Amino acid sequence: xxxxxxxxxxxxxxxxxxxxxxxxxxxxxxxxxxxxxxxxxxxxxxxxxxxxxxxxxxxxxxxxxxxxxxxxxxxxxxxxxxxxxxxxxxxxxxxxxxxxxxxxxxxxxxxxxxxxxxxxxxxxxxxxxxxxxxxxxxxxxxxxxxxxxxxxxxxxxxxxxxxxxxxxxxxxxxxxxxxxxxxxxxxxxxxxxxxxxxxxxxxxxxxxxxxxxxxxxxxxxxxxxxxxxxxxxxxxxxxxxxxxxxxxxxxxxxxxxxxxxxxxxxxxxxxxxxxxxxxxxxxxxxxxxxxxxxxxxxxxxxxxxxxxxxxxxxxxxxxxxxxxxxxxxxxxxxxxxxxxxxxxxxxxxxxxxxxxxxxxxxxxxxxxxxxxxxxxxxxxxxxxxxxxxxxxxxxxxxxxxxxxxxxxxxxxxxx
Amino acid sequence: xxxxxxxxxxxxxxxxxxxxxxxxxxxxxxxxxxxxxxxxxxxxxxxxxxxxxxxxxxxxxxxxxxxxxxxxxxxxxxxxxxxxxxxxxxxxxxxxxxxxxxxxxxxxxxxxxxxxxxxxxxxxxxxxxxxxxxxxxxxxxxxxxxxxxxxxxxxxxxxxxxxxxxxxxxxxxxxxxxxxxxxxxxxxxxxxxxxxxxxxxxxxxxxxxxxxxxxxxxxxxxxxxxxxxxxxxxxxxxxxxxxxxxxxxxxxxxxxxxxxxxxxxxxxxxxxxxxxxxxxxxxxxxxxxxxxxxxxxxxxxxxxxxxxxxxxxxxxxxxxxxxxxxxxxxxxxxxxxxxxxxxxxxxxxxxxxxxxxxxxxxxxxxxxxxxxxxxxxxxxxxxxxxxxxxxxxxxxxxxxxxxxxxxxxxxxxxx
Numbered sequence: 001x002x003x004x005x006x007x008x009x010x011x012x013x014x015x016x017x018x019x020x021x022x023x024x025x026x027x028x029x030x031x032x033x034x035x036x037x038x039x040x041x042x043x044x045x046x047x048x049x050x051x052x053x054x055x056x057x058x059x060x061x062x063x064x065x066x067x068x069x070x071x072x073x074x075x076x077x078x079x080x081x082x083x084x085x086x087x088x089x090x091x092x093x094x095x096x097x098x099x100x101x102x103x104x105x106x107x108x109x110x111x112x113x114x115x116x117x118x119x120x121x122x123x124x125x126x127x128x129x130x131x132x133x134x135x136x137x138x139x140x141x142x143x144x145x146x147x148x149x150x151x152x153x154x155x156x157x158x159x160x161x162x163x164x165x166x167x168x169x170x171x172x173x174x175x176x177x178x179x180x181x182x183x184x185x186x187x188x189x190x191x192x193x194x195x196x197x198x199x200x201x202x203x204x205x206x207x208x209x210x211x212x213x214x215x216x217x218x219x220x221x222x223x224x225x226x227x228x229x230x231x232x233x234x235x236x237x238x239x240x241x242x243x244x245x246x247x248x249x250x251x252x253x254x255x256x257x258x259x260x261x262x263x264x265x266x267x268x269x270x271x272x273x274x275x276x277x278x279x280x281x282x283x284x285x286x287x288x289x290x291x292x293x294x295x296x297x298x299x300x301x302x303x304x305x306x307x308x309x310x311x312x313x314x315x316x317x318x319x320x321x322x323x324x325x326x327x328x329x330x331x332x333x334x335x336x337x338x339x340x341x342x343x344x345x346x347x348x349x350x351x352x353x354x355x356x357x358x359x360x361x362x363x364x365x366x367x368x369x370x371x372x373x374x375x376x377x378x379x380x381x382x383x384x385x386x387x388x389x390x391x392x393x394x395x396x397x398x399x400x401x402x403x404x405x406x407x408x409x410x411x412x413x414x415x
Numbered sequence: 416x417x418x419x420x421x422x423x424x425x426x427x428x429x430x431x432x433x434x435x436x437x438x439x440x441x442x443x444x445x446x447x448x449x450x451x452x453x454x455x456x457x458x459x460x461x462x463x464x465x466x467x468x469x470x471x472x473x474x475x476x477x478x479x480x481x482x483x484x485x486x487x488x489x490x491x492x493x494x495x496x497x498x499x500x501x502x503x504x505x506x507x508x509x510x511x512x513x514x515x516x517x518x519x520x521x522x523x524x525x526x527x528x529x530x531x532x533x534x535x536x537x538x539x540x541x542x543x544x545x546x547x548x549x550x551x552x553x554x555x556x557x558x559x560x561x562x563x564x565x566x567x568x569x570x571x572x573x574x575x576x577x578x579x580x581x582x583x584x585x586x587x588x589x590x591x592x593x594x595x596x597x598x599x600x601x602x603x604x605x606x607x608x609x610x611x612x613x614x615x616x617x618x619x620x621x622x623x624x625x626x627x628x629x630x631x632x633x634x635x636x637x638x639x640x641x642x643x644x645x646x647x648x649x650x651x652x653x654x655x656x657x658x659x660x661x662x663x664x665x666x667x668x669x670x671x672x673x674x675x676x677x678x679x680x681x682x683x684x685x686x687x688x689x690x691x692x693x694x695x696x697x698x699x700x701x702x703x704x705x706x707x708x709x710x711x712x713x714x715x716x717x718x719x720x721x722x723x724x725x726x727x728x729x730x731x732x733x734x735x736x737x738x739x740x741x742x743x744x745x746x747x748x749x750x751x752x753x754x755x756x757x758x759x760x761x762x763x764x765x766x767x768x769x770x771x772x773x774x775x776x777x778x779x780x781x782x783x784x785x786x787x788x789x790x791x792x793x794x795x796x797x798x799x800x801x802x803x804x805x806x807x808x809x810x811x812x813x814x815x816x817x818x819x820x821x822x823x824x825x826x827x828x829x830x
Contacts, residue, residue: 134688134692135688161699161703164692164693164696236683236684236685236687236688239684240684240685240689265685267683267684268651268682269654269682269683269684269686269687270654270658270679270680271684272651272684272688273651273655274655276550277579277655280579283579284576284578284579285576287576
C-alpha cells in the first residue's frame, strides 16, 4: 500500500510547507497518524500540494500552481487537499491523507470521483499537523473505495494525549436501520448547475433503492452555523494557528488566503465568546432537526458534496465567492461535531464527477462507511479516473456483521 | 419544601439584579430550573444576595452588604452564592439554588457546614440565568443533607434546547466500587491555616474508613487550568456575558468586579483560541492523572472545599488575593468538565466549619451523592448552623440499590 500525505502533515525527512515557502520547516518526527500508517505496513510515496495553509476549497491557492481536476484539467480539483485527491483519483497511490476543517477532505473527493472520509473530530490524532482551525481540524482519508478508506481509518485512529483535541470515542458498531431515514435539505442551491441538480435527484433515488426513507429537514440552522466559520470571530482561529509567523511574514502569504487570515485580527475575545455561544445555540436547533425532521427524525443526512464545478479560470476570476459556493454543504459539519463521508455518485453527461456526502452524528463513522460502500457499489462507477472496476466490497472494520453473534446480549430480568 | 434562589436567576414577579441596581430587570418568565421546581411542588421563598455578577468566592462583593458566615458573623460567608448558602445554613429554607462557574456553589457550602452540589455542566438548564462565563456556568444546589440535594437535582435536571450549553447526559447509575480509589493532590496549600490542614487529614481518614484507597495525584495540570480562568483570555467570557451593559454603565459596577470584567476587554480573539487550546492540553494531562494516579488511577478526587476562613475585614483589605486563595480547589472543575459535591466534614476547634469536595468525571453526579451521603452521615455533624440532627439517609434517586436487580445483565457468548 502506497500513500501520499498533504503537505501540512509532518513526515520526517521531508519539509512541511503548508504551500508557503517562507513557512516551511523540517520536522524531526512523523505526525502521529503517519507513524501509525507506517507501523501498519504502508509506504509513504510523498507529499501533495494544497491550498495554502489549508485555507480554501478549490485547489488553486498554491504558489506551486493550481491542481487540475483529474477528469478535465480545465476544472479545479477542489481543495484544500487538492493534491491528495488528485493522486488518488489518478491511481498514483492507493490512498492519501488530507485535512478537513470546512470541507477540505470532501470537496476534492466529490469533484474527482473518489471517496473522502472525514472522521469524527478527535478520532485521528492531529499531532504533527499544521493547524488551520485547531478545535475543528480533522485528518481525513482519500481512497478509491469506501472499504479501503475504512481500513485506513481503523489503522489511523487512536487517542493521543499529545493532541489537545484528541478524544476517546465509542463508535457505533451496528449499521443504520434497514429502513434508515435520510434527511435532505429543504433548501438546495446548485448555483445554476442543472446537471448537478439532476444528479442529486438520482442520488436520492439511489438511497431510497437501498431501503432509505427520505425526509426533509430545515437547512437554516446548518447554513447559519456554516456562515459563522468565516463571517464571525470564529475565523480568528485561523490567525491564532499561525499568529507568530503571520505577524512576521504577512507579505509571504498569498491572496486571498492572506486577507482571510488577517480578518482574524479584527475580532476581540468577547466577539469570539459570543460567536461560540451562537454556534452552540444553532447546534441545539440542528439537534432538533435530527430528532424531529419528518416527524421521526433522521439517521443520516444526504447532501451534494459540492453543488457545482468551476473552471480554474472562473475560480481565479472570483476566488472568494466561488470558493464559498463550493462549501455550501460542508462548512457546518466539523463545527457541529458530525462525521461525514463523501462517496462518488455518478459521472455527469459532461464527463465530470458528481459526489454525495453522507453525514451522521459524532461516532457514526463505521455506519456511514457501511452505507456508503453499499451506495458506491450500486452506482456501477469505476475507480477514480482510472477506469478500473471497483474492488469487491469488504466488511467494514468497526461494524459487526449481522451473522456475527453479539459479544454481549441484553437480557430482560423481570420482577 | 421552601427554596430560595440566587438573584442572578429569574423568578417572574421579582426583579433579577445580579447585585447591581443599574443592571436590574423584571423577568416575564421563571428560569427553566425555577419552573421545574415549582412544577414539582416546591414553594419559592425569595431571592438571595450574591457577589455582584456572580464574580467572587467570598460574599463581600455586594452593594447590599457582605453576607456573614452562619457560624460567626465576623467571617465571610463565601460566595458568590453567599445568600443562598446562608439561608440554607440558618434553616430559613429547605434548599436554595446557586450558580457555580469557579466554585460559587461549593465555597459557601464548605464555609457554612452545608452541602453544595455542582452538577455536570449542561445537566440543569441555565435558561433565565444571568451568565457569568456561559460555557462553564452551572446552576447549583444547596441543602443541609446530600439526600435532599440529590432529590432536588432529580427534579431540576433535564435537557433544554433553549440553553445553548444544555446537554443530554447519561449519568452513571452504579456507586463507585466498594474499595474506591480516591485521589489527593500532591501539593496542598492551606495558606498557613493549621486547623484546616488537620481537618483535611481527618477527612482523608474518614474516606479510608468508608473503604477508600488513597492515592496521590499531580495537582499541577489542575492548578494550571484553574489559573487560566482569570489570568488568560478566558476571562473575556465574563465581559462578553454583559458586554452591552458594561460598556454603557461601567461605573455602576463595583470594584473589584469592575476591574476583573474589564480585563476581558484586553484580549483579542486569537488570544482566546490559544487559551482554549492550552486548556484542552491541560485537560489531556489531567485525564492522564485520572487514568494513572497511583498506578491504577482514581475514581474520585478529594480536596478541601476551601483552604481556610477569612474575616470580612481581612477580605475587604485584600479582596483579590484572598478571594483567589478561597478558589484554590474549585476553579478547575467546570473548565475540565467535572461534577463536584461539597460535603460538610467537621467543625474546627475554633467553631468554624470545614468542608470537603468530592470531584468526579462528567456524569458522576449520582455516584458523588451516594458516597457523599455516606461520608456526611459518618461525620456525626448536625444540619448547617441549626443544631438539628441529620435526617436519615435516603436512596439516591439515580443510583440502583445493590439489592435491586439490574434491568439488563451482560452475558458472555462464547464461540
